[in-house]
Amino acid sequence: MERPFDQQLGALRKNLIQMASTVEMAIANAVKSLIERNSELAYVVVQNDEQVDALELEIDKQCIDLLALRQPLANDLRFITSAIKIINNLERMGDLAVNIAERVIPLNQEPQLKPLIDIPRMATITQTMVKDSIDAFVNRDAERARSVYERDSTVDALNDQIFRELLTYMMEDPVNITRAVHLILISRHLERIADHSTNIAEEVVYIVKAKVVKHRSHSIDK
């Protein structure tokens, strides 16, 4: 028979997965609103951020209660303190999806600057990183976590490439500048979402292997 403590941990895990899928959906919709030029969908992303915020507060409380009432040790303790950090990262990702949506709204009021190729590619990779980092955490799967931060340098490279390409559009004609800057910022938001997934993945490797992989990104990516 399951002990109540395990049930509480199970409820925490379930909420975490729900928060993660809400954030994944927000990112997917923000990108979709850009690609399909659908401003209504962008507004939905902005409005739905409340759900993410509410889930963060609820999970945070669950974690504190588990720590206070159950005084867990070792693995369970690590799982809970990691959950506290991970929901912080998820909440920021939700905000970044909102930031993307907020750039899409003015962009959709003007003609499209260029066909989008690299941004959707970057978005697809970023979305798999978000999903895999949370799956890795919930399943304590270090291999899958590692695969997340291996993808981070691809996203960084795409972000650089997008930046350079949009610079040429700006140089060509000042009329392009505002739209190009919006797209540069959208690309940066995606890159930061990937960074947050990497933070989560590094945390997973840390708790599974008790090995520090944090803070390696500077030397590799910069």
Added chain:
Amino acid sequence: MERPFDQQLGALRKNLIQMASTVEMAIANAVKSLIERNSELAYVVVQNDEQVDALELEIDKQCIDLLALRQPLANDLRFITSAIKIINNLERMGDLAVNIAERVIPLNQEPQLKPLIDIPRMATITQTMVKDSIDAFVNRDAERARSVYERDSTVDALNDQIFRELLTYMMEDPVNITRAVHLILISRHLERIADHSTNIAEEVVYIVKAKVVKHRSHSIDK
């Protein structure tokens, strides 16, 4: 006589203050390297980030040990779980100082685009926000914490103003574009540092007043 638990908490508090002042110095130096066009100082900021990363890991371990070995309750528990979140914010601020320094290095290789007025102003406000948010946390001072997020909207307004001004420089002459984009990103990095201070300040009000002020920023600032 002081109990060992208090001593451990005191050591945690001391490390937190050290981490915060290392980050404050990084931000101050990154801004100084921009204003004084001092690329050597920018390199120092990049190199010193290791110290911030090392402190984060050390404090994280202290927190976990305190939770595991001491099983603290109520206020102490809240202090420790908040510390876990706060060092995450501080570490990101350190990274943002590095990001600023990394933009300063190429900027300093070209003639100055314009005399900088708003960015230094924004930097000064941001630096006081960082300092006050940590002081508020260490002293459990909700009033001071509140004063931090009151300043956040000023920083957001300055960021918008800088963005608009730099757009006009880009429109005027394509030669300005690259430098203007660097400055726009520096301004955004500062704005995000202010956001992290606001996160810390909101956490302080939450633990002192047991009142949620998180997630109010969207409705006010956007």
